[in-house]
Amino acid sequence: MSPINLSRRGVLKGAGVLMLGVHLPGVVAHSAAAGGNSIVINAWLKISTDTTTVLVASSELGQGVFTALPMLVAEELGVDWKNIRVEMAPYDPVYANPLLGAMRTGGSTSVRAFFLPLRRAGAAARLMMLVGASRIWRVPIEQLVAEDGIVTHAASDRRASYGALAQLASRQKVPADPPLRERNRWTVIGKSLPRLDIPAKVKGDAVFGIDIRLPGQTYAAIRHCPVFGGSLSKLDESALKPRGGAYPTGIIAVVSLKDAVAVVADSWWQARSALGKLVITWKEGVNANITSNSFDSVLGRDLDSKDPKAIAVNRGDVDLALKGAYKIVESVYRQPFLAHATLEPMNCTANVTPNSCELWVPTQDQSAYCKILPDLLGLGPDQIKINTSFVGGSFGRRLESDFGVEAALLSKAVGRPVQLIWSREEDMRHDFYRPASLTRAMVGLDSSGYPVGWIYRIAAPSVLARVSPDSVRGGLDAGAVAGISDQPYGFSAVRVEYVRSQTGIPVGFWRSNGHAPNAFAMESLIDEAAFALSRDPCRFRRALLTKSPRALAVLNKAAELAGWDEPLAEVLEARRGRGIAFHEAFGSAVAEVVEVTVFADGRLKLDRVVGVIDCGTTVNPDIVAAQLEGAILFGLSAALTGRITVDNGRVVQGNFNDYPLLTLAEAPRLVVHVMASDGPPGGVSEAGVPPIAPALTNAIFTATGRRLRALPIAGQDIRSL
């Protein structure tokens, strides 16, 4: 049987057409025939003679979806993992993440969203193989076995590979509700299979956004108005065209955008060099005078305002509870704006013609482009094609489409494919920053040390007010107060208040969003409460978590792995300390223990971090472990040195010299543990970030007696008291 040819376009078209009337993606047969040489079984699967290709609808940002998601299909399909290939799905509504309602990668949802749809897709395909074989062999389906990519009829000693059966299978009716394997029969889910993307990444073959090469491609460098909200006023190109004539060789065009100027050239360095010769005057606008001091005072004023804009949670009579408290512990915590600083700077390659627009882009949000570009370019939705490259770090930054839209506008302007690459400085100074915040947190304790009432007030700019204004009701940004009142501590009386601060700084989603700042305030406060009562901070938390066996198990495991009750070895001329913190987010529970040495001169050394996660059912434990390791270091980098400041309306930091990232020399040794669980899958990539900053500052407190209530740590005196 010769396979039908199918091009990528054909695959997409087939999947899209056939999805009509089907609610969940992944259960479609009958493929449209076109070029190529594998059979499309459904939107998620293509089978050729010897390989099975799984289409993945989440961008590979480093979090391992190119392996974890194919594992779900492979489990149910019954194929040899060696023969699995992975391909990024093109943009199509059929590939929408069911939890996000769009083709988008975020919120640590990929495994949670696709856990059932992809298993169903695999199970449906396997059943269709069996039905196909039973028809041609005229034997009852019950006598057939499908395993390792082969259907076998033992009685007649007949065998056929999935590749050979694929075409026939694709013509079978799609089973509406194919049976899924019982957990105790899983052979793929739960295994630490090596990631499929790693060999190419090690060899330098993996194609990131900036590696796209198209025939006739040009390169663009860009400079934005240094002040947020400003615009282009005047552009003087005379230095680039000395005698008023043509551009020098290699320079194709200078393009003015509303708030930026770009040079398009034969190579990026030519574009960048030419950009430096332009004399640009900006209309700086209302934000021209803002400084970090000015928004510090805005946050301070908002925190103290008598009339909070929004009450997020008001449970029990918190005022009464605090009035009767034996002890009240209260603190204010200050946290800075943070940049994403992905290692691959923002970039996009666009090819816009009068009747089409195709992007090659490292993005977390394919759907956004399909919403924005048709109107912007005067094209129909069908004329937009989005290809997703490997993504060199994301952390929420690439949920934004600013850079991709710019690339499309540039390509339209010059009528050629354009690869726009932002310089590191543009990337650092034109981010959508993690909001700065000021939090006042208060806990009332009874005489036995039990918390009887909690009050939190957070003043911070709102991310949701910009990206999803409809979701902000009564002035409440639910993301800004995430992870406070729903922690498994005893919260019989709690009030959470939010004040939206206006600072003029664009803010956006940043790995774990509101959870990180809220966990810092909360887990610092709990530590302060423990010490106020002269209690061990681990045992104190343990006492509060007795009603949540899962949280307690995670905390206990971290304490056990850290040897919490064993004293740390002493170091000359230095103090050592351990700190612990716990946080639940994205459906997962995480505890982390940090061990530090603080030298007499105030130098800090991170010795070791223990991290434990319960993320329910685990698809690939080693990927979970790697994500926890990464989240720990990502959070440490922010806690130690992360801070974006503004002067004269301009972001001060520009590169890794003044926005330093954690280095290998500074990185602690890591011990991570993934709890075995048969609970529903939880989110992973972000869940490890929130506890790390408070675990670190709690450790510094233990070592030195200094309670750090502001981040970052850099610049603060941490010499032992």
Added chain:
Amino acid sequence: MVELSVNDRTVKVDVAPDTPLLWLLRDHLGLTGTKFGCGSGLCGACSVLINGAVARACSVPCSTLDGAKVTTIEGLIAAPDSVVTGVTEAWIAEQVPQCGYCTPGMVVSAVALLRKMPHPAEPAIAEAMTNLCRCGTYDRVRKAISRAAVSS
């Protein structure tokens, strides 16, 4: 006009003298394994070997490279010695990369280190591996280098 050797091939190029080696490799020679991260020699994503020593291609102007021998990640992979094989196998065995953007530069730096010092202790690893990894894979990088050191 600059004449240099890139991955054992002689290359003659006519680019502005201040053009950094990084952009010569990426935009003129089509060698995209060497990455752009910071443009200021701070992150190491563009690490290559120049005359056997590790260098940051974003900060080396082509005008200084007449007669130089440049090896990129592509060159290492195309003609691997036992150190290169040891490093790439160790990177896979330890499942080091996440986003993978820093990886080619990390591999080049690790190869340079192990060629110079076949069994580096932790302080030597920390001193040599100054490449930035935003995903936080450093603990695995250390393990991979130790593994490669043992295997070679």
